[in-house]
Amino acid sequence: MQIKPRQNLLEVWQAVARHSFDGGEWDWGEWGGRSSVADAERLLCLLYPATEITAFRLDDPDTTQRDVERALRSAGDSSEIPGNLVKVLSEFMEQHRGEESPTFSGGYYFAPEDPRQELTKEQRAVGVVDAYSMSVTLCLATLGFLKVYRGKTQRASTLAQIDRLWDATSARLTAAMVSLLRSFTVNVVDVSSDQGQALTRLLGQGRLSERQVLQRFQERFKALRAVISESVTLGLDSDITDELRNENRLFECGWAWSLVKGAPAARQDPGAVVHSAGTRPAVAGTPHHRRGRARPSHRQCGDLAEDGRTRPAPDRRQVLGAAVSGPGTVFRETSAQPATKSVPFSHLSLELGHLYMEDFVEGPDRLRGHFAAVRPWVDAARAGVGSLPAGKRPRISTCFLIDDYFSRLSTPAELIPPLLAAAAEAGLTIDYLARESGCAVSQPGRRDRAELAESVLHRLVESPPPGSNGFRPPVSRTGWLTNGRRAPSGRTSAALDATGAVWEPPSETGARGHSVFMDVELWSGPEDERTWSCAFLASVWQLVRLGLLRDNGEPVLTPAPWDAKEFPAEWDALPPVVRLNPLAAPFTAYATCSILPARFLPVEHAVRVILDQVHVEPEALRQVTVRSQGEGITVPAAVVDRTSYVFPPGL
Template sequence: MTEPASTPASPSASASASVFRETTAEPRTESVPLSHLSLELGHLYMEDFEAGPERLRRHFDRIRPWVDAVHADATARANGKRPRISTCFLIDDYFTRFSTPADVLPMLLAEAERAGLSIDYLARESGCAVADKVPLAESVANRLVESPPPGSYGLRPPVGQTGWLANGDRTPAMRGAQAMKAATAWQPPRETAARRHSVFTDVELWDDDKDGHRTWSCPFLAAVWQLARLGLLRNEGEAVFQPRARPSGEFPREWDELAPLLQLNASAAAFSAYRTCSVLPSRFLPVEHAVRVILDQTDVHPGALRQVATRSAQEGTAVPESVVDRVSYVFYAGL
C-alpha cells in the first residue's frame, strides 16, 4: 500500500510533484496490557517438587511475609491509587522433565492457597526458549550488544561465537616466555562499572551438543523471563509469550500439552508490568546477578520501550530508564 506525501517544491519543481512511500514499511509494534508490578512467587527445581507438598508448604510459608511487604511497597509507590499487581510462578520443565502437570500443578496451587497466596499466571521455563514456535531465546541472543571494557582491543571473540558474556575485561591468556620475548604477566579481570574494587562475572549463555543443538543456560532463560514480564518481547513487532486461559477440567498429562503461559485467574491484572519483583530462595542469587549482566547488555526492542514510556507517563507512574533497574528481588535463606 502506498500513499502520496507532499514535499516542499523547489523553484524548478512542478507544483504537482509528489513522492510515494510504502506505509507497510513503517514499523508497527503491538502493545500489551501492563500492570504496575509482576510479582513472582517462586521458581523451584525438580527436587523441590519431588520432596512433596511439605517442601512447597515451607516455601510459601516463608515468602508470605515478604509478599505482604512487596504489596505495601507497591501501594506506597502508587501515590494513593490501588496498584495493579499480578502474580506468577515459573515451572522448570526445560532441563528435566518430571512427573506430569496433572500431578504437580494441583499440589502447587493447593499449597499456595493454604498460605493465603494466589498464583495468577503459570509459566513453563521451556517456553522462555521457544513459545508457540517463536524462538524467544534465540531472538534475545541476537540482540546482545557487548559493552567493551575501557582499553580493550577486541581480542576476545564475540558472544555470538563463544556463548559467554562478561561484565568487564577477562584475565588475558597467559603466554610462556619465547625467544627474545618476555612472558606475559598475570593480570586480574576488571569489572567495567566497578566501584574501586571489581565484582567480575562471566556468564555462560548456552552450550552446543555434538549435533549442534543449543541448550540455553538457566540465567539466560531467566533473562528472557524478565523481559517477558516487563512486556518488552516482540517478534517482528508482534506480542509474544501471551497468556492463555486455563483449560477446563484436569491439567494435561504431558508438559508439551500445557501452554507456555497459562492464566489461572480470569480476573487477574495483566501479566506484564512496568516493574518486576521475584521472591526466591537465596540459591538463586548468583543466577539473578547473571540475569542483570545479560539485561544490561541487551538491545531491547525500541518500540516496546517507547510504549512503556508513553503509557507510564500518562499514568503518572515513574519507571526507570534502565531496564535492569525495573527488576527487583527478595531472597530468603534456606528452604
C-alpha cells in the same frame, strides 16, 4: 595491540590531503572523473567523519580543532578548508552530470571478460548500485555540511556557490534514490522447480526436510513478504504480488548491480521536482553473481555482454520501482516497520518462586514450606509499592515459573494441583503459571517455530571494556557474555617469561573501587542443538514480564486463560503461560520482583549482566514510558533497574 581511532583517522586525513591538494587546489589526478564510485569514496574520506563526528567538524572555522587543522594543512587553514570543500564538491557534481540529469557511471570499475577487448564509452557510463548508494551517503553529508557552513560565511560569491551546490546535491540525492528503487528486484520461486530445490537444499543444509524449510521460511519472512507485496512505493507488478501472497512459494529479493531491465520510470507528483537520473536504458543478460547457480531466464538485470550488445528479455517482468518526490523528500517505507502492539501493565509482577523438578519430587511438605517462607515477603513487596496518585490501588499480579526445560520428572496433571493447594494453604494465589521451555521457544510443542531465546540473543549488544581490541569473537559465536575485560590469554609462568608479563586479572567495567567480574555462559552444545543456560532463560523471563519483547510487533507469551478443571498429561499440551485467576491484574508490569531460593543468587547476578546489554525495541520502551507517566509513575530508564529480588533465608 592498541587502537587509537582518532590518531588513525587524522593520519588518513593527512594522507588524503597530501595526495589530493596541490597548493590548496584539489587535484583529481589521472583517474579523476572516470568513476563516480571512486570519486565519491574519495570525497567521503573527508566529508563523512567531518559530519558524523563532532571533534572532526570542518563546517565552522571557529570550532576546527588544532590537530585536525594540522592534518589538513595541505588543504589550507581552518577558514580556507570549508571553501575549498565547497569548490571540490561542486566540481564533483558537475563532472558526474549529463545533459539532463546526474550520472552514476562505474567507469574503470568495469572490465571486459575478454582482456583483448576494450569497453566502449557507453559501456563504462552504465550506472551501478554502488554509485547510487555511495551518492546517497555523500549527498546527505554534503547537505549537512552546507547547512552549517552557510551561516558561517558572509562572502556573496561563496553564498552563491553554496546555493548552486545545494541544488545540484539535492538533484543528485533524488536521482540516486530513484535509481536504487529501480535497481531492486524480486524473484518468486516454485519449490518444485530446479531453482526451488537448489534453494531448499541451501536453506536446509542437509538437516531439515523440504516441509520444515518451507515452514521456517514462511515464519521468518512473513513480514517481509507482506511488506514487498503491499508496498506502493516499490510498485510491484500485480502478477508478482499474487505469487508472493502464495506462502507455498519461496522468493528472493535484493539489488541488481545496475538498473533492472524494464524498471518503470519515476512518476512526477504535481508541484514536485523529479529528476530523471537512472533513466538510462538498462542492458540485460547478466549471469547470476554466484558461481554454480543458474540464473532464471525471466530475471534480467543490467549487464554487459562480451560483444557489448544487449540480449532480449522475455515480457514477464520481475521489477520494483515507483514514484519518488523531489528535493527535501524523506524516503520512508512505513509498512516496513510493523506496528508495535501495546500490552496491558500492572504496577508490579511478583514471582512467588521458581522450582526445579527435583524440588517437586520432595513432596507436598517441600511446597508448603516454600510458600510459608515466601508469604511474609509477599506482604512486604505489596506494601513496598506504596500509594499511587489520586488514591488509586496498585495493580499487582503473581506468577510462578516451573522448570520443564531441563527435566520433566512429572506431568502437569500430577504436579500443578499440589502446587496450587500449597500456595492456597499459605493464603497466596498464583495468578499466572509459566513453563520455562516457553522462554526458549515461544511454542514449545512446535520445534519448527523460531526460538524466543535466539531472538533475544540477536539483540545483545556487548559493552566493549576500555582497552579492548576486538580480538575476542562476538557473543553470538562464543556463547559467553561478560561484564568487563577478561584476563588476557596466552601468558606463560613467571619462570618462563623473562619480561615479567605473567598474568593480568580480569576487571569489571565501571567497577566502584574493586571489580566483581562475571563471565556468563549463555548456551552449551552445537549451534543447531543449543541448550540454553538457566541464566539466559531467566533473562528472557524478565523481559517477558516487563512487556518488552515483540515478534514482528506482536507481544510474545501472551497468557492463555485456563478454565479446565484438570491439567493435561503432557507439558506441550499446556500453553507457555496460563492465566489461572480470571480476575488477575495484567501479567506484564512496569517492574518485577522475584522471591527465590538463595541458590539462584549467582544466576540472577548473571541475569543482570545480560539485561544490561540487551537492546530493546525503542517503541516498546516508549509505550512503557507514556503509560507510566500517564499514571504519574516514574519507571527507571535502564531495564535492569526495573527488576528486584528477595532471597529469604532457608527457602
